Amino acid sequence: EFIKDVTGVKVLEQQLKDKLKLDHVVVVPGDSDQLDWVKHEMGRACVQYLKGHLAAGEAIAITGGTTMAAVAGAMTPLTGADRCLFVPARGGLGERVENQANTICAEMAKKARGEYRLLYVPDPLSEESYQTIIEEPSIKEVLDIIRNAEIVIHGVGDALTMAERRKTSAKQLEIIKERQAVGEAFGYYFNTKGEIVHKVRTVGLQLEDLKHARHVITVAGGHTKAQAIASYFQPGQSNVLITDEGAAQELIREH
Numbered sequence: 417e418f419i420k421d422v423t424g425v426k427v428l429e430q431q432l433k434d435k436l437k438l439d440h441v442v443v444v445p446g447d448s449d450q451l452d453w454v455k456h457e458m459g460r461a462c463v464q465y466l467k468g469h470l471a472a473g474e475a476i477a478i479t480g481g482t483t484m485a486a487v488a489g490a491m492t493p494l495t496g497a498d499r500c501l502f503v504p505a506r507g508g509l510g511e512r513v514e515n516q517a518n519t520i521c522a523e524m525a526k527k528a529r530g531e532y533r534l535l536y537v538p539d540p541l542s543e544e545s546y547q548t549i550i551e552e553p554s555i556k557e558v559l560d561i562i563r564n565a566e567i568v569i570h571g572v573g574d575a576l577t578m579a580e581r582r583k584t585s586a587k588q589l590e591i592i593k594e595r596q597a598v599g600e601a602f603g604y605y606f607n608t609k610g611e612i613v614h615k616v617r618t619v620g621l622q623l624e625d626l627k628h629a630r631h632v633i634t635v636a637g638g639h640t641k642a643q644a645i646a647s648y649f650q651p652g653q654s655n656v657l658i659t660d661e662g663a664a665q666e667l668i669r670e671h
């Protein structure tokens with residue numbers, strides 16, 4: 417069912433690049449919803465892209481999730497770019513430890529032989545605690561690095577899948593459903609028009625910070641994520657997409 421030859425994948429990459437107006441697209445063969453190793457291939461493609469575009473001393477902000485864990489799994493020493501600093505893009509967002517940005521950030525930095533700084537914040541946060549915490553000097557310092565990172569690498573999730581996985585409160589889940597969110601990235605939930613319909617309160621990168629990054633790399637695949645990917649790319653905040661054939665075919669067909 418899937419394209420076996422390189423030419424087919426190259427055609428998909430060009431189509432997606434034009435459709436989503438991106439600088440670079442990588443489509444790995446297969447569908448990560450069906451085969452786990454496809455996710456690892458996306459991880460490898462991401463590491464390869466990173467190595468070609470990273471300079472010494474730069475900061476890389478990364479999010480959580482199983483796809484980002486695959487990027488960490490594929491990481492190898494960044495020999496051409498020393499003193500690189502890895503930071504988590506946002507707080508835990510309610511994820512379990514292995515899916516949290518902090519965990520993945522530390523693993524990725526070790527494998528890259530880079531430095532890392534972590535965000536120690538309770539999550540989710542009340543408005544009152546949030547205001548106090550962002551004024552803490554140690555948090556402020558890491559936040560400053562995060563919000564000015566040269567490179568951002570992040571996953572995209574299906575809205576309801578993410579809300580459920582993160583044990584979102586009944587009240588927030590209601591809002592997400594009522595406002596017809598389909599996609600999620602960085603704790604922001606988007607509808608099909610790409611409008612933000614909900615945002616998880618946690619410390620870290622804000623959507624507007626993406627404007628300052630030199631490269632924003634989205635890593636997301638699987639045919640079930642096509643609508644989520646399309647919703648995130650409506651306002652077009654990334655310039656690079658690393659995906660798989662399952663999502664790519666669906667994106668070309670339906671969105």
Ligand code: G3H
Pocket residue numbers: 479480481482483484571572573578600601602603
């Ligand atoms: O924000 C999106 C999620 O972190 C994606 O999670 O890679 O496990 O599907 P996933």
